[in-house]
Amino acid sequence: MEIKVVKHILEANEVIASQNRKLFEEKGIYVANLMGSPGAGKTTLLEKTIEKLKETKSIAVIEGDIETSRDAERIAAHAIPTVQINTGGACHLDGNMVRGGLEGFDLDQIDLLIVENVGNLVCPAEFEIGENDKAMIISVTEGDDKPEKYPLMFQVSSVLLLNKIDLLPYLDFDMERFQGEAFKVNPRLKIMNISCKTGEGLDNWFRWIEERTSKKGS
Ligand code: MG
Numbered sequence: 001m002e003i004k005v006v007k008h009i010l011e012a013n014e015v016i017a018s019q020n021r022k023l024f025e026e027k028g029i030y031v032a033n034l035m036g037s038p039g040a041g042k043t044t045l046l047e048k049t050i051e052k053l054k055e056t057k058s059i060a061v062i063e064g065d066i067e068t069s070r071d072a073e074r075i076a077a078h079a080i081p082t083v084q085i086n087t088g089g090a091c092h093l094d095g096n097m098v099r100g101g102l103e104g105f106d107l108d109q110i111d112l113l114i115v116e117n118v119g120n121l122v123c124p125a126e127f128e129i130g131e132n133d134k135a136m137i138i139s140v141t142e143g144d145d146k147p148e149k150y151p152l153m154f155q156v157s158s159v160l161l162l163n164k165i166d167l168l169p170y171l172d173f174d175m176e177r178f179q180g181e182a183f184k185v186n187p188r189l190k191i192m193n194i195s196c197k198t199g200e201g202l203d204n205w206f207r208w209i210e211e212r213t214s215k216k217g218s
Pocket residue numbers: 042043071116
């Protein structure tokens with residue numbers, strides 16, 4: 001019985017997510033759903049991405065957090081349209097919340113919408129929001145054993161950003177193990193090693209998301 005209820009919620013979300021997807025399609029907006037644990041570096045990655053791409057792409061951001069508008073304030077400081085969604089306890093964004101957030105934008109003026117999901121390695125991966133790609137970021141401080149322990153997010157993501165690689169000398173992080181597990185749960189996963197602190201590897205990511213966005217707009 002309980003399983004039925006959960007399934008029903010996910011199906012109802014699927015309907016709204018596909019309405020969002022249709023709207024994004026009509027408006028030529030490329031949408032990335034950025035997921036990862038609290039502290040993985042989601043907002044910092046967004047700030048770097050905005051600084052790199054804002055001259056050539058019209059970017060908007062939806063920030064999902066349980067409470068506070070701290071992340072939206074950081075993003076809005078880069079002078080791009082930003083909406084903060086406070087879930088008030090829910091540990092993920094769903095299609096309906098994102099649809100509500102869209103009212104804060106002029107969709108005709110946006111090429112790239114990045115949705116920063118609530119910091120959480122689990123259920124954000126279960127809820128479609130109408131995105132083109134799910135992107136996940138994880139930091140080396142979270143450990144090399146996470147792909148098999150939390151497989152869903154790795155499975156549904158198109159790209160995996162491994163952040164804070166500047167800290168590797170101080171950690172017992174087994175890169176081979178991590179990559180092996182990640183490819184085991186998702187052989188199509190594109191893995192990029194990055195450091196938002198030093199900037200290492202970020203050009204790969206910038207190129208990837210810029211290409212996806214350009215393809216969408218043309
Ligand atoms: Mg954040």
